[in-house]
Amino acid sequence: MSSKKTNIRTRIIEATWRLMEQRLGKSISMGDVAKTVGISRQAVYLHFASRTELMIATSNYVDEIKCLNERLNQFKTASSGIELLEACVDVWGNYIPEIYGLAKALLATRNTDEATAAAWNNNMGCLRDICRETIETLDAEGILAPEWSKEEAVEMFWTMISIHNWEQLTVECGWSTTQYIDRMKALLKLTFINRLHKP
Amino acid sequence: MSSKKTNIRTRIIEATWRLMEQRLGKSISMGDVAKTVGISRQAVYLHFASRTELMIATSNYVDEIKCLNERLNQFKTASSGIELLEACVDVWGNYIPEIYGLAKALLATRNTDEATAAAWNNNMGCLRDICRETIETLDAEGILAPEWSKEEAVEMFWTMISIHNWEQLTVECGWSTTQYIDRMKALLKLTFINRLHKP
DNA sequence: TTTTTTACTTGACATACTGTCAATAGTAAA
DNA sequence: TTTACTATTGACAGTATGTCAAGTAAAAAA
Numbered sequence: 001m002s003s004k005k006t007n008i009r010t011r012i013i014e015a016t017w018r019l020m021e022q023r024l025g026k027s028i029s030m031g032d033v034a035k036t037v038g039i040s041r042q043a044v045y046l047h048f049a050s051r052t053e054l055m056i057a058t059s060n061y062v063d064e065i066k067c068l069n070e071r072l073n074q075f076k077t078a079s080s081g082i083e084l085l086e087a088c089v090d091v092w093g094n095y096i097p098e099i100y101g102l103a104k105a106l107l108a109t110r111n112t113d114e115a116t117a118a119a120w121n122n123n124m125g126c127l128r129d130i131c132r133e134t135i136e137t138l139d140a141e142g143i144l145a146p147e148w149s150k151e152e153a154v155e156m157f158w159t160m161i162s163i164h165n166w167e168q169l170t171v172e173c174g175w176s177t178t179q180y181i182d183r184m185k186a187l188l189k190l191t192f193i194n195r196l197h198k199p
Numbered sequence: 200m201s202s203k204k205t206n207i208r209t210r211i212i213e214a215t216w217r218l219m220e221q222r223l224g225k226s227i228s229m230g231d232v233a234k235t236v237g238i239s240r241q242a243v244y245l246h247f248a249s250r251t252e253l254m255i256a257t258s259n260y261v262d263e264i265k266c267l268n269e270r271l272n273q274f275k276t277a278s279s280g281i282e283l284l285e286a287c288v289d290v291w292g293n294y295i296p297e298i299y300g301l302a303k304a305l306l307a308t309r310n311t312d313e314a315t316a317a318a319w320n321n322n323m324g325c326l327r328d329i330c331r332e333t334i335e336t337l338d339a340e341g342i343l344a345p346e347w348s349k350e351e352a353v354e355m356f357w358t359m360i361s362i363h364n365w366e367q368l369t370v371e372c373g374w375s376t377t378q379y380i381d382r383m384k385a386l387l388k389l390t391f392i393n394r395l396h397k398p
Numbered sequence: 399t400t401t402t403t404t405a406c407t408t409g410a411c412a413t414a415c416t417g418t419c420a421a422t423a424g425t426a427a428a
Numbered sequence: 429t430t431t432a433c434t435a436t437t438g439a440c441a442g443t444a445t446g447t448c449a450a451g452t453a454a455a456a457a458a
Contacts, residue, residue, distance in 0.1 A: 024310070025309070025310030025311075026310055026311055027310075027311060104310070108307075108310055110224075111223070111224030111225055111226075111303070111307055112224075112225055112226065147385065152374075152378075152382065155367075155368060155372040155374070156368070156382060156386070158367075159364050159367045159368055159372075160359075160364075162363065162364070162367060164361065164363035164364070165358050165359075165361070165363070165364070168354075168357075168358045168361060169354060169355070169358055173354040173358075175351075175354070179351075183351065183355060186346065187355070187386075187390050190389055190390055191386050191389055191390065195394075
């Protein structure tokens with residue numbers, strides 16, 4: 001109601017997000033969040049009933065700030081399947097570094113907390129829809145490689161651009177974001193576009 | 200020393216492994232392990248100084264039982280790069296389901312426990328060596344796709360056959376193991392083998 | 399057979415986390 | 429001024445890990 005209530009809620013969420021980005025994957029306690037905001041641990045519970053609720057609120061907040069949907073819509077104007085595929089890797093590949101901390105935090109609780117898992121799966125479902133749109137456009141244009149069923153192609157596409165793969169290539173192997181994007185684009189085009197129909 | 204000591208140690212490790220497979224990813228307490236073996240929680244600490252030590256011992260035990268090294272050596276007799284690539288996906292793709300529980304348990308503690316992370320990375324390093332061998336054979340035969348540097352090819356190959364990708368395709372998307380193996384083989388061959396040199 | 403060692407037991411304790419509850423203090427709106 | 433809201437401290441139950449001490453039971457060594 002009051003703007004103050006919104007403020008403290010937002011401050012808690014932002015502190016949580018900041019901690020997620022700082023302590024990649026390491027679990028964050030309610031006490032840590034409270035200390036960062038400068039309030040008591042119990043005060044956090046006045047705004048969020050549980051750790052899970054706070055994490056989900058943080059996820060929703062980041063979604064809103066980072067406007068993934070908007071970014072995805074932006075390239076829906078792509079005029080061909082190949083352009084769609086490329087835009088998909090571009091947008092998503094540049095988006096991942098911005099949400100990496102959040103993603104690690106949510107993925108870390110995935111096995112023990114159904115609610116955060118659901119929140120995360122919802123995000124991944126959106127990505128999957130984009131993958132489906134891309135594959136369906138390729139198919140409609142008749143350039144989807146014939147060895148793939150549409151469903152299998154969507155699932156493989158979606159798996160290839162997962163955060164885990166981005167993490168392994170960039171964080172573990174030291175690839176740059178552009179290197180990741182270029183290689184991934186090439187791999188996906190080669191895999192899903194009918195070789196007979198290439199220019 | 201005595202066979203009894205070995206026995207109880209082994210019983211604890213086997214119980215831990217069983218729990219890992221049953222409770223995929225959900226964390227296992229020392230109390231759970233003790234109850235499963237039928238001894239007191241403190242007795243577990245007589246054999247393993249910490250939870251971490253128990254998990255690493257379990258990982259080593261499984262490695263020994265499942266003989267990944269032996270399996271990998273078995274196909275080192277492959278007579279060509281393409282055969283090596285296929286054998287790699289075959290062996291690894293059939294191996295993953297057998298160690299999925301262990302892998303999930305180790306990966307879950309990865310962010311908070313450096314020691315288990317190191318144990319897991321060691322396993323993954325072995326896999327990476329196999330990927331390197333495959334790519335180097337392809338390169339020596341002159342059929343590695345020219346757009347890939349050897350190092351990049353190894354890293355992408357290694358990433359493609361990661362457990363996360365297997366998990367997403369089989370557990371989440373419902374693919375069968377053979378479906379996974381066939382699709383992955385095709386994708387990897389298409390990606391890494393020079394298109395001009397195909398039969 | 400008696401002693402000693404080994405393996406294990408129970409119970410208590412320190413620490414750190416989540417989540418709840420009650421009593422209290424300060425502040426802003428009615 | 430009274431009321432409602434926000435936050436505070438402190439206590440508590442519950443669940444973990446990990447440590448410590450005292451005691452038991454059985455096998456190996458004397």
